[in-house]
Amino acid sequence: MPELPEVEAAARRLRAAAVGRVIRAARTFHDAARRALPDRDAAQLAGRRVVGVRRLGKHQAIDLDDGSTLHAHFRMTGDWDVGRDDAPLPPHARVALSLDDGTRVALAGARVLDGVRGHAPGAAPEPRLGPDALDPARDGAALRAALRGRRAAVKPALLDQRVVAGGGNIYASEALWRAGIDPRTPAASLGPARVGRLADAVRAVLHDALDAPGRYQDGEALERLRVYDREGEPCVRCGAPVRRTVQAGRSTYYCARCQKR
Structure with a gap:
């Protein structure tokens, strides 16, 4: 699933391609996409100028010149494809915007979960984040306040977008490894020093990922991960085998030796 670094990289590509451009046409290519952006709403986008692209956690907002907004969410597999309007559409295209300079930006995703939804002027598109x-x-102080009273383990707590907007399964595991905290530790039990290390680690792993853009499965992007998807491999810090467990239905990877409860 695309997490904050991947969504930020995609938003930057979209921003470079679309801001300042006028939408000539908008098209949808699947019933699910049409439910989010009906044909009537898509037709009304023609003539609107894109004035901004914002990332909201793992969501994106495309601001238009009449005050309306398009809310895009990648869900599991979505991404923006930027190309020429006369080129073939990418596989699994769900929504395509044709721009006045001949560029086409298309939201594509294999699982039909991603989509674009329109919001009228004055209607905030932001989810609760x-x-x-x-x-x-x-x-650390702000994170500790958000975790206070939570009985859940710290790893699932970090996936709650009301705690950390943009947090996700991969980088939560990486941040906990960097901070030396066992992912099974009750969130509310973490003291100020440990939460401070965790807050710093969250930002650090995300900044590292932004410096090496690309989906985590791809080449060098995979090499930046220290613990995620490395079950049985030696921990690069202490040499103990990396373990895997399941928390809230998601795989968690950790080192039982150097990540303490």
Whole structure:
């Protein structure tokens, strides 16, 4: 599933291609996409100028010149494909915007879960999110306040978008490894020093990923991961075998020796 670094990289590509451009036409290619963006709403996008692209956690908002907004969410497999309008559509295209300079941006995803939804002027598209994971204000004190009273283990807690907007399964495992915290530790039990290390680790692993854009399965992007998807391999810090467990239906990878409860 695309997480904050992948969504940010995609938003930057979209921003470079679309901001300042006028939408000539919008098309949808699947019933699920039409439910989110009906043909009537898609037709009304023609003539609208794109004035901004914002990332909201793992979501994106495309701001138009009349005050309306398109809310895009990649879900499991979505991504933006940027190309010429006369080129073949990418596989699994769900929504395509044709721009006035001949560029086409298409949201594509194999699982039909991603989509684009329109919001009228004055209707906020933002989902209920906590502070962004890259927000400098999301320091140890703020994170500890968000975790206070949570009985769940810290790893699932980090996946709650009301705690950390943009957090995801892969980088939560990486941040906990970097901070030396066992992912099974009850969230509310973490003291100020450990939460401070965790807040720093969350930002650090995300910044590292932004410096090496690309989906985590791809080439060098995979090499930046220290623990995720490395079950049985030696921990690069202490040499003990990396373990895997399942928390809230998601795989968690950790080192039982150097990540402490």
